[in-house]
Amino acid sequence: MKNQLWLVSDLQEITGGKLSGDHASQIFGFSIDTRTLQSGDCYFAIRGDRLDGHHFVESAFLNGASLAIVEESWTSSSVVGPNCNVLSVPDVVHAMENIGIAARNRISDNSVVAVTGSVGKTTTKDMLNMALSACGPTHASVSSFNNHWGVPLTLARMARDTEFGVFEIGMNHPGEIEPLVKMVRPSIVIITGIEAVHIEYFEDIEQIAEAKSEIFAGVVHSGTAILNRDNTWYSYLFSKATNAGVDRIISFGSHSDADVRLIDVRVVDDRTDVVARVFGKNISFSIGAPGYHFAQNSLAVLAACHVLKIDLVHAVSAFPELKARRGRGARELLKLDGGTAVLIDESYNANPVSMRAALATLALHKNSSNGRKIIVLGDMLELGQRAKEQHEDLIEVIKTADVDRVYLCGPMMEHLWHNIPQNLRGSYSKNSAGLVDVIAETLLAGDVIMIKGSLGSNMKPIVDRLKKLPQELDIL
Numbered sequence: 337m338k339n340q341l342w343l344v345s346d347l348q349e350i351t352g353g354k355l356s357g358d359h360a361s362q363i364f365g366f367s368i369d370t371r372t373l374q375s376g377d378c379y380f381a382i383r384g385d386r387l388d389g390h391h392f393v394e395s396a397f398l399n400g401a402s403l404a405i406v407e408e409s410w411t412s413s414s415v416v417g418p419n420c421n422v423l424s425v426p427d428v429v430h431a432m433e434n435i436g437i438a439a440r441n442r443i444s445d446n447s448v449v450a451v452t453g454s455v456g457k458t459t460t461k462d463m464l465n466m467a468l469s470a471c472g473p474t475h476a477s478v479s480s481f482n483n484h485w486g487v488p489l490t491l492a493r494m495a496r497d498t499e500f501g502v503f504e505i506g507m508n509h510p511g512e513i514e515p516l517v518k519m520v521r522p523s524i525v526i527i528t529g530i531e532a533v534h535i536e537y538f539e540d541i542e543q544i545a546e547a548k549s550e551i552f553a554g555v556v557h558s559g560t561a562i563l564n565r566d567n568t569w570y571s572y573l574f575s576k577a578t579n580a581g582v583d584r585i586i587s588f589g590s591h592s593d594a595d596v597r598l599i600d601v602r603v604v605d606d607r608t609d610v611v612a613r614v615f616g617k618n619i620s621f622s623i624g625a626p627g628y629h630f631a632q633n634s635l636a637v638l639a640a641c642h643v644l645k646i647d648l649v650h651a652v653s654a655f656p657e658l659k660a661r662r663g664r665g666a667r668e669l670l671k672l673d674g675g676t677a678v679l680i681d682e683s684y685n686a687n688p689v690s691m692r693a694a695l696a697t698l699a700l701h702k703n704s705s706n707g708r709k710i711i712v713l714g715d716m717l718e719l720g721q722r723a724k725e726q727h728e729d730l731i732e733v734i735k736t737a738d739v740d741r742v743y744l745c746g747p748m749m750e751h752l753w754h755n756i757p758q759n760l761r762g763s764y765s766k767n768s769a770g771l772v773d774v775i776a777e778t779l780l781a782g783d784v785i786m787i788k789g790s791l792g793s794n795m796k797p798i799v800d801r802l803k804k805l806p807q808e809l810d811i812l
């Protein structure tokens with residue numbers, strides 16, 4: 337059963353809006369998308385770049401919305417019946433922010449963690465959510481809800497009895513993190529690392545590091561920063577945190593000075609076995625998905641749990657259940673004529689760091705049959721001026737990844753294509769659509785195939801096509 341988050345009258349008080357309808361109605365959730373809106377939700381009618389949420393107010397009520405928050409300039413005309421609760425405000429996003437801030441004010445100051453960084457935010461946030469959920473009621477961002485509407489929406493959805501909150505905070509431009517972290521007011525911040533990704537709107541990587549440092553501006557009670565000791569920007573972030581008044585800095589990584597240190601990591605079949613040392617004390621655990629990067633991310637999670645004084649053995653107990661998400665390394669068995677093939681779906685995200693991590697994990701994959709290892713790569717986007725070079729450079733890691741066939745698509749991948757040795761060449765296409773049938777025809781029983789590209793490179797149709805091959809079996 338869902339818990340009541342607010343009464344309509346509470347939201348009127350918080351936003352100062354004009355209400356037509358029933359003050360006593362209950363709100364059980366918040367939504368900005370009527371396709372996923374649940375009965376009892378409050379619907380925020382947000383004007384986006386492409387669509388205006390006000391066009392969907394009627395559909396929100398048809399789906400059972402308890403309340404719609406709309407711009408005061410919007411006139412409901414005939415689409416909204418007299419029994420529907422409508423709260424009119426000058427600015428809907430601002431109202432959502434205020435509700436988010438009010439939700440944040442209801443819970444303890446010492447139990448909120450914010451995660452930012454160039455790569456691995458969602459994975460770290462999900463792992464921390466798992467660890468904390470094993471210890472108490474935990475509220476976390478859905479998916480990558482990390483921007484100017486994702487963060488306040490996630491805050492607004494936080495229940496009064498939340499013991500731990502975990503928020504992902506992202507950015508594409510300088511100045512975006514600070515207002516978000518000031519709403520979240522974490523006592524612990526994690527920066528997974530600084531890399532030259534999402535660099536399109538930045539002059540150089542130092543500007544990225546500076547923008548990520550905005551996270552320290554929102555830390556409450558002089559809190560804790562958890563920083564990657566192996567990252568080139570560790571010292572830079574350390575001084576930024578100190579200058580911002582952060583009291584305690586905890587480092588994680590393989591570095592011998594790391595407070596939470598990776599002692600051993602082994603990828604065994606479809607899991608990762610880790611030994612870590614947390615402030616001098618060893619802990620061993622398994623993560624239910626393969627990849628060194630999961631081990632790295634788990635160190636930041638252990639550090640946060642340590643600060644929150646949570647029993648670490650309890651915290652890691654959920655990790656064997658972790659599965660790589662669809663688009664971020666999920667594995668599926670495809671039944672083909674004469675046997676099965678393994679599909680590794682990395683179609684949601686790609687940048688030079690995650691590309692290397694995925695290829696390194698693929699290199700460890702033991703192909704039990706005599707099948708081939710095939711990679712299908714699409715462009716890595718938002719890389720700015722060094723994009724061409726960053727694509728060309730992938731040849732080094734491909735050479736060490738024990739790959740048998742390479743298929744590439746996209747204008748940037750053409751630069752890499754010139755570097756691929758003849759004996760590894762599958763084919764190249766200007767876009768992913770040009771590879772859909774080629775890949776479906778080439779895949780044989782025994783093969784392992786990994787498909788990876790930035791979301792905008794549209795690699796998913798290739799994944800979807802392969803799943804329609806004779807018969808899909810269980811997720812591994």
Ligand SMILES: Nc1ncnc2c1ncn2[C@@H]1O[C@H](COP(=O)(O)OP(=O)(O)OP(=O)(O)O)[C@@H](O)[C@H]1O
Pocket residue numbers: 453454455456457458459460480482506528629630632633663664665682685686689690691693694
């Ligand atoms: N520590 C890491 N090092 C390298 N790659 C990683 C790491 N953690 C996760 N990845 C890989 O990077 C990709 C993106 O991961 P994830 O979604 O966690 O990052 P994100 O920072 O949330 O990205 P976004 O900016 O798109 O929200 C995935 O393919 C994932 O497997």
Ligand SMILES: [Mg+2]
Pocket residue numbers: 457458459479480482504
């Ligand atoms: Mg994310």
